[in-house]
Amino acid sequence: MLSVTDLRAGYGAINILWDVSLRFPLGQLTAIIGPNGAGKTTLLRAIMGLIPVTLGDVTLDSYSLRGRNTWDMAGMGLALIPEGRMVFADMSVEDNLAMGAFPKPHRPALARNLERVFGLFPRLHERRRQLAGSLSGGEAQMLALGRGLMSEPRLLLIDEPSLGLAPVIVHEIFAILRGLKEQGVTIVLVEQNTHMALAVADSVYLMRSGRVLLNERAAAVDSQRLHDLYFAREG
């Protein structure tokens, strides 16, 4: 299980997260929703070691991740699908995927995982020799997701996969997330599309202004109350 305990983090003098605590149980899909500026992306970046943690801790199976280098996370089974996809635009689709298996222990399984990802996303197979920069938004998101899967992560952190995509593509991506969960992958999904997120999630956190306002099982969420909290109509 991945746990975040009393985490405080931000960018230099500007603090974003105010002592947040979240738990992401094994094999479950946990959604983090909230308006712009809630600190959702910052939380994922802090977990991955992309920004320093000021206070608190991040633990994976009671093993602290605080202060570890980002490049060691893949080896521990974590993969981040970053906001804005961050595909390597000047490289082919296939090379992008190969980068997902860069650490030496992952390289022997490269061919197998490439086949697996192409199986999940046939469109990427069609375009495997094309430059990633020439892909559409939906294809780029598939590539980012595929690249993350190349290291066979136990834990997938996904930052706003639906951003700017057509509904049909969003449905396709969410179907794949559901499939991954069924295979036992633990998923942390940051999403602004509350409706879609609630439909796939086991439990949900609502964040606003760097704090956790609500934590409930997805099935038990009262959408009116969520709506009110989201738009700050109540404490």
Added chain:
Amino acid sequence: MNQRNFLFAVLLLATYVLVPAVFGDNNYVMGLIISALIVAGIAIAWALLGNLGGMVSFGHAAFFGVGSYASALLTMKLGWPVLLAMPMAGLIAVLFSAAMLPALRLSGPYFALAILAYAQIFRILATEMDWLTQGAKGLSRIPTLPVLFGIDLGSRSGSYLVIVTLLAAFIACYAWVRRSHYGTALRAMHDSEQATRVVGVNSVMLKAWMLFLSAFMTGVIGAFNAHTINFLEPDYAFGGGWSVLPIVAAIFGGYRTLSGPVIGALCIYLIDQLLFKSLLPTGHQIMLGVLLAAMILFAPDGLLPLFRRRHA
């Protein structure tokens, strides 16, 4: 052996044999070619750091100077054989480049400025530490390259063989890194360094390795130069020309290609010495600026890609 490697080998053999056979008796021309190839060596090292590491350096004179002084002092003060002192000088340049590591977090113009300042520090050190370097007076009577397998490497033709061998080794090493996993990762870093970290690339270490490799190559070339001209002084060994000429050469020839820096160095140096110098005995370097400006305007990718495009 694939076709490209075969071509490289044939070309190398031809350069080994043909140039000394044709110009071997003409010390002036051989000297010019060797000087051009020295610039080419630094240009390869500079292009490697720029292309693979994504760092623009204005301070390769520092590595060149450190390499030349290190090799000169190892042979003169400690009596090391020249051929052992040269690679050691490369390693010493690597050691000194490690002082640059904090600057690796800087990018673009900030890195360029930091390394420019860094190069100046070494020129001053070499001048002030006269108990070691004999300061501004300079070092003279630096040992020449030895005789090996009956070939006098200290002669013009012999030195030519040494520098061509060095350049071939540098290009082979550059090509190997570029084709490896690390080359792909370095390419990916140009798009997004954060994304490469997320997939498990120790980007700081990779950039440091490129700096070390570039410093090593430049240091060895500096050492070679010290043993061919047999004289060093701080203003010469750490002169800004060793930083600027290779940049001009690499950009002129095509810094994204493997052989562009070499072709660029030969063109630039020979045009400068044979043509511009006779037209403008003082300040002929200004013509290089004009040439570079024209090149950037009309063929920003350099000579080699321009040539390839015409024939494609």
